[in-house]
Amino acid sequence: MSERLELNDELLCAYMDGELDAEMRGRVERALVDDAGARVRLERMRAADERLKSEIPLSALQPNDALSARILDGTPLPSASRPPLRVAAVITALAAGIAGVIVGFMFARSQEVPATPFVAAAPAPSLSGASSNRLLLAALDNGESGKSIEEGGRSARIILTFESDDGRYCRAFRSHEAGAAAEGVACRDGGQWEVVAWDGTVDPDEGFRAAGASELLDDVMDRLGGGAALEPADERALIEQHWSTPPQ
Amino acid sequence: MPEFRRELVELLPRLRRFASVLTRSHDDAEDVVQAAVERALRHADSWQQGTRLDSWLYRIMQNLWRDELRAHRRRAEPLDSHADIAGADGRDVTIRHIQTSEARQALDELPEEQRMVIVLVVLDGMSYQETASILEVPVGTVMSRLARGRAKLAASLGEGPQRMRAAK
Numbered sequence: 001m002s003e004r005l006e007l008n009d010e011l012l013c014a015y016m017d018g019e020l021d022a023e024m025r026g027r028v029e030r031a032l033v034d035d036a037g038a039r040v041r042l043e044r045m046r047a048a049d050e051r052l053k054s055e056i057p058l059s060a061l062q063p064n065d066a067l068s069a070r071i072l073d074g075t076p077l078p079s080a081s082r083p084p085l086r087v088a089a090v091i092t093a094l095a096a097g098i099a100g101v102i103v104g105f106m107f108a109r110s111q112e113v114p115a116t117p118f119v120a121a122a123p124a125p126s127l128s129g130a131s132s133n134r135l136l137l138a139a140l141d142n143g144e145s146g147k148s149i150e151e152g153g154r155s156a157r158i159i160l161t162f163e164s165d166d167g168r169y170c171r172a173f174r175s176h177e178a179g180a181a182a183e184g185v186a187c188r189d190g191g192q193w194e195v196v197a198w199d200g201t202v203d204p205d206e207g208f209r210a211a212g213a214s215e216l217l218d219d220v221m222d223r224l225g226g227g228a229a230l231e232p233a234d235e236r237a238l239i240e241q242h243w244s245t246p247p248q
Numbered sequence: 249m250p251e252f253r254r255e256l257v258e259l260l261p262r263l264r265r266f267a268s269v270l271t272r273s274h275d276d277a278e279d280v281v282q283a284a285v286e287r288a289l290r291h292a293d294s295w296q297q298g299t300r301l302d303s304w305l306y307r308i309m310q311n312l313w314r315d316e317l318r319a320h321r322r323r324a325e326p327l328d329s330h331a332d333i334a335g336a337d338g339r340d341v342t343i344r345h346i347q348t349s350e351a352r353q354a355l356d357e358l359p360e361e362q363r364m365v366i367v368l369v370v371l372d373g374m375s376y377q378e379t380a381s382i383l384e385v386p387v388g389t390v391m392s393r394l395a396r397g398r399a400k401l402a403a404s405l406g407e408g409p410q411r412m413r414a415a416k
Binding site for chain 2: 008009010012013014017019041044045047048049051052053054055056058059060065067068071072074159160172221229
């Protein structure tokens with residue numbers, strides 16, 4: 001005699017979705033006979049599914065769909081309607097020698113953001129001297145948020161720009177190069193950019209970033225504090241002024 | 249490349265639905281889809297025929313939306329899901345549907361992690377394994393998120409008229 005089966009919601013969902021093998025499916029069906037509560041839950045979830053399917057249908061592609069026409073005829077896509085995603089074009093990439101995986105931040109959560117890059121297993125990109133990452137530097141100096149700068153097989157893209165609590169302009173960026181991708185934050189200090197955060201765990205194939213890695217970058221930006229992300233016009237003005245205007 | 253473009257076009261309805269559930273906004277969804285398509289076209293060479301194009305596009309959209317949320321968060325802008333959705337090109341019909349659908353409202357109230365599992369499993373009909381692969385989480389996580397999300401949806405939608413009255 002088999003043990004009584006507990007019909008929890010996970011099991012009921014797997015039953016609904018056809019994810020159980022024949023034996024387990026039979027056990028669930030036998031258990032349902034004696035479990036009125038589970039039958040009610042199952043029917044309510046099924047009803048909710050049907051509501052979702054009927055009220056959120058798959059819209060048919062219209063013959064005059066502008067985006068599909070552009071995809072098919074190969075004409076460039078227009079800018080998206082609003083600034084943050086207008087950006088969103090190509091993946092970012094970086095200069096040589098930065099294909100590393102970061103292990104973690106070198107500071108405790110309670111500490112201030114340090115002035116040096118937080119890199120454990122691999123060096124952050126250099127932004128000064130002979131070994132500087134010119135592509136990233138160009139993106140930091142002149143790149144508008146969301147637009148990629150590409151060179152060869154590499155690219156760099158600014159995600160957003162903001163002013164930190166200590167009065168520096170900072171830019172979150174993403175880079176991509178030869179199978180390696182990274183994200184970071186650089187802040188302008190003394191007329192130069194300095195990488196203050198570096199995360200090399202980004203999936204270069206556009207997959208989800210590791211949860212911890214994403215949080216690291218967000219955490220750094222939270223710690224840097226400051227104002228809202230700059231609007232495109234303000235950002236362009238700073239670029240034209242070579243970042244010479246001190247933050248207000 | 250022509251085949252790649254055709255496949256992209258065929259995917260558009262699903263991409264739009266996925267994006268609308270992800271962003272909870274018609275305009276944001278359109279932006280995310282367009283940006284994802286643009287990115288996919290630029291990197292078409294790296295896509296291998298025979299692999300799932302939809303999974304790749306879904307991941308791109310999630311990454312794009314993550315960047316968008318970061319920018320919004322820094323601007324301290326509320327992500328009002330159904331704000332500024334005026335449409336002069338016929339989209340208002342769809343928008344009105346989004347606004348008035350009780351199921352859509354109940355889905356929008358779920359955390360993103362549960363919405364994503366539900367759109368993939370319930371609306372897209374993907375297997376748990378496929379869903380786990382797209383979201384890069386274990387199958388067990390897919391199961392728990394799905395069960396929690398469905399239970400909440402069932403509770404919300406099961407209340408029906410009472411819920412609607414309470415909202416007035």
